[in-house]
Amino acid sequence: MKDTIRVASGQGFWGDLQSAPFDQVTKGPIDYLMMDFLAELTMSILQKQKQRNPEMGYARDLVSIIDHILPVIVEKNIRVVTNGGGVNPMACRDAIFRCAEKRGIRGLKIGVVSGDDILGRLDTLRDRDIHLDNMETGEPFGEKKHRFQSANVYFGARPIVEALEKGAQIVITGRSTDTALTYAPMIHEFGWAWDDWDKLAAGVVAGHILECGGQATGGNYAADWRSVPDLAHLGFPIAEAYPDGEIVITKHEDSGGLVTVDSVSEQLMYEIGDPSVYITPECIADFTSIHLAQEGKDRVKISGVRGKPGTQFYKVSMSYSDGYNAVGTLTYAWPDALEKAKKADEILRTRLADQGLHFDEIRTEFLGYNACHGPIARAPDVVNEVVLRVGVRSHDHRAVEQFGKAIAPLILTGPPAVTGFAGGRPKPNDVVAYWPALLPKEAVRPQVLVTHN
């Protein structure tokens, strides 16, 4: 068993800093690179892509990133764990194999974790009396009201550990929890037992810190953003893990950013609910037990983490089509910028009403004035300019289309000193609504396949 392993974060979301993974594998020693690509609604976008082309449905950025780092990770024997496989991890694997072939790399072992995609099984589950009711709104699943576009189970570390045990150098999953990408390597390397709750929970905490990339190392740093060195070359976090469950969060020396108790605390607070009940498929971590200490420059030690057994359920992320939306903007300049923007909004709403169009919602915001903080914002003495931003949502496609056509005319038929109408008419977008649910664990089984080229 190794004395320590270093798991590095390479992507915090699909579209994150493209240079980060290469920096992580080249600027210092690491054993594992984890990359998170999936937000709650990414899977529905990927399902659409796969419907159009059966070869698609995964994070294409992942393939170009792997192509770039492949010679380095093969030479240094760095292993990669990522959920960028989306709804088509097999096609993603094949695309990576093609990169390997092109580079003359043979014998590359890739593990694929699948079985999370239950879209095709929803009716069967319903027939078996398994109800995927909306866990946030309580809306019942049984009514077949919605046509679901995606349905994915959040698997945890178990199938990833299995793929690592079978020798995979790259593990590609579908919908895995973000945290599992970090703690699976720790379980694999240190042989932590599946009921060693405190150690598993320590791994989960490390995973939560790594899953948003640079947000733990000085990105979005509210404590003192001016003090963050060289954000342009921000180093992403690295979890240095020890067999006893101790974790040190750090980053490569030759990189920007910082690792402080404040930077780690901020990330710990990100998107959590009840801090004593952080649920994962393998355990429940208690964030009220975490002890943080600055151990050295850019080194924060995490200790004392307590965990307890997980639940009988997997979380399921589903999505369904819920109408259309569009957003249009216009910019009004001094004098009376805000007053003019408000008048333009009024004119726009009158014209839409004149057409008898039905909208579920019309929302107006004034950017530069109070769009972010609303009624909490302090009104400035003089508004030099303001962006009028109007958004609409409707199940009537035509209504949203007509809204798009009603923005530009305001330039010549509304209040003066208006500009910033660029990019043409706002087009209707599909609104995809989110439906989280719980599924009994025995109803589904992850599949693990490790192959080499």
Add this chain to the structure above:
Amino acid sequence: MKIQLLQLCHARSGDKGDVGNVGLIARKPEYYPLMEKYVTAEAVKKHFEGICSGKVDRYPIPNLHAINFLLHNSLGGGGTVSLKLDAQGKTLSSALLRMTIDVEETITV
């Protein structure tokens, strides 16, 4: 004395559906008791009047000198349904830092 939370705390916020989460963290451990005492769920609910139309849950995390707040019904429906510029509640954190508390204690910041 009146003091703005920005002087005592830093914060990060995010979303889960239509619920915004704001993690409020003490800039120094000695500020944490003030947060505990004065930044109540009721005070936060009142501060977010016009933004948060649901309840406010409050979870102290003394080990991190932090409190997590859940602001229900605050994101215009949440996710991709929301028409808000800040549909994911990223700026709820700095909105909470605008809050002023009136403390009995004398403190220097």
